[in-house]
Amino acid sequence: MAFPWNRGDGQDQTAPADARRRARGRRARQEEARVESSRSTREQRHERLAWGIGAGLLVLVIGIVVFGFYQEFYRPPRVWAGSVRDQEFKMGDLVERIRVLQGLSGQVDLSTVPFEYLRNLLNAEVLRQAAPNLGFSLTDEDIDGVIRAQFYPAVPEGQQSDPGQLDEEFRNNYQIFLARTGLADTDFRVIVREQLALQQLGLMLGRSIPExxxxxxxxxxxxxxxxxxxxxxxxxxxxxxxxxxxxxxxxxxxxxxxxxxxxxxxxxxxxxxxxxxxxxxxxxxxxxxxxxxxxxxxxxxxxxxxxxxxxxxxxxxxxxxxxFSNQMRNKLNIELVTKWQTDQQLRGANEGWLRMNFNSKWYAWVADQVRLSAPRVAPGQQGAPGQGPPGSQGAPGGQGFPGGQR
Known part of the structure; x- marks a missing residue:
């Protein structure tokens, strides 16, 4: 039997025990919360690290793709291939000019054409800049006359013809030629201008050949x-x-x-x-x-x-x-033009106003780009009277001039 004077002592004995249990519970909950917080922090850290690695890899992949695109597609056409004083030609210009040649001839020899055509581009620009001092120039009317002479329909002797109909046939012939070769009018006119300039240079140098x-x-x-x-x-x-x-x-x-x-x-x-x-x-x-x-x-x-x-x-x-026979006079004339071009190249290289930037890497790139455009027409199928550009036979200035067969 509990005596009244003994109740306070029992309560005093149980109170510390309850406090200790509560304290242990608080500590356990605090420890559990701390552990949970630590686990959550680690998980968040791992998650952020994973996102960081993923973002880094994504940036790396995008960077590789962008760099590859820049190196393979954006940069090459814009790299300079050659220059004559302030006139610069890019690799893209060279590819486009070779495609013009491809359109005219139906096919090109990629083992030699890229370098030769770059040299021809520079030769044409050298001649264009030198023309005023040489005493000759070309007008749009000169170009029109050559194109008209090449594509204007021939009228049989003694046959009546309608000038309007002949003009229409001329326009049709020219448009068929451009369509079948894949050329623009501006591209073909550039070729005609360069060929005429070579012809005028050949005529000028030919005057030095004795009888x-x-x-x-x-x-x-x-x-x-x-x-x-x-x-x-x-x-x-x-x-x-x-x-x-x-x-x-x-x-x-x-x-x-x-x-x-x-x-x-x-x-x-x-x-x-x-x-x-x-x-x-x-x-x-x-x-x-x-x-x-x-x-x-x-x-x-x-x-x-x-x-x-x-x-x-x-x-x-x-x-x-x-x-001279006509054949040998023409051959000697061609060699005089070739020598003039070679002398100008050497002079330009020595004086620093003619430069070329062409090596095996760019040679391969140009060849690959040209291969992407298959021959547009079979040789001899340009669909115009007089195959090839003007002057392609005989006089200096034809396709493949200077040089000539042996």
Missing amino acids: TTEQVEVEWIRSEIEGRIDVGAVRARLGSEKTGDGEEFAKVAGEVGVPGGFADQTGYVGWVPKGAFPELDGALFGDEERDLPPLEVGEISGPIFTQDGIYIVHLLTGPTDRE
């Missing part, structure tokens, strides 16, 4: 540089250089020679002036600087390697003063 000059009569055997003909074996068939006691020259030439526009099927070329074939001048006329005597009459040269091919030359008649 007569010393020429030698020759025949030769020409083979392609990449051909399968063993020129050593061919030369052995002809016998010694002096006596030529081997097989008949014309017979061998007919069997293995590759005519290039100047020799007939037997290898006969005819009379050749000095300078018409600069790389053969040493054999035909001698070279005092290199102490190289010319071939003697009847002598057969060894293989002569040139940019155009490999030649074995037989001298038939020594130097004789005589008039």
Whole structure:
């Protein structure tokens, strides 16, 4: 039995125990909250880290894509390929000009065309800038006249024609040509202007060619540089250089020679002036600087390697003063234009006003871009009277000029 005087002591004994239990509960809850808070903080930290890594990877991927796009598509067309004084040409300009050539010819040789066409671009710009000092200029009327002469329909002799109908046919012919080649009128007019400028340069330089000059009569055997003909074996068939006691020259030439526009099927070329074939001048006329005597009459040269091919030359008649054939006058005229262009290139490079920026990397890029545009027409199918651009035959200024066949 609890006595009244003992109740306060029991309550006093239970109170500290309850307080301790409550304190332990508070501490447990606080510890649990702390642990939970720590866990939540770690999870938030991990989540932020994951988002950060993901965002970083996304930025990296986007950066790689943007950089790749910049390197492969945006930058290359804007890289300068060459310049003449203040006129600069980009890689994109070069690609577009090669596509113009592709439209005109139906196909291009990507093993040589990119560099050659860049050089032609610079040559054309050099000539454009030099034209006023050379004393000639071209007008829009000149360009119109050439285009009209090329595409205007021919009227049979004695036949009546309606001028209005002829004008309509001319416009149709020209538009068909532009459509089939994929060219714009402005593109074609640029080509015409450049060809006419070359023709005028050729005419100007041609005035320095005399009426007569010393020429030698020759025949030769020409083979392609990449051909399968063993020129050593061919030369052995002809016998010694002096006596030529081997097989008949014309017979061998007919069997293995590759005519290039100047020799007939037997290898006969005819009379050749000095300078018409600069790389053969040493054999035909001698070279005092290199102490190289010319071939003697009847002598057969060894293989002569040139940019155009490999030649074995037989001298038939020594130097004789005589008039030029039309073919040789034109060939010499072409070589004079080539020399003028080469001299201008060297002068420009030495004086710093002509520059080129072209290496294997940019060569490959240009070739790849041109391959993307397949030939627009088959060769010979441009659909216009007179295939190719004006001046493509004969006079200097034609497609592929300067140079010419051998």
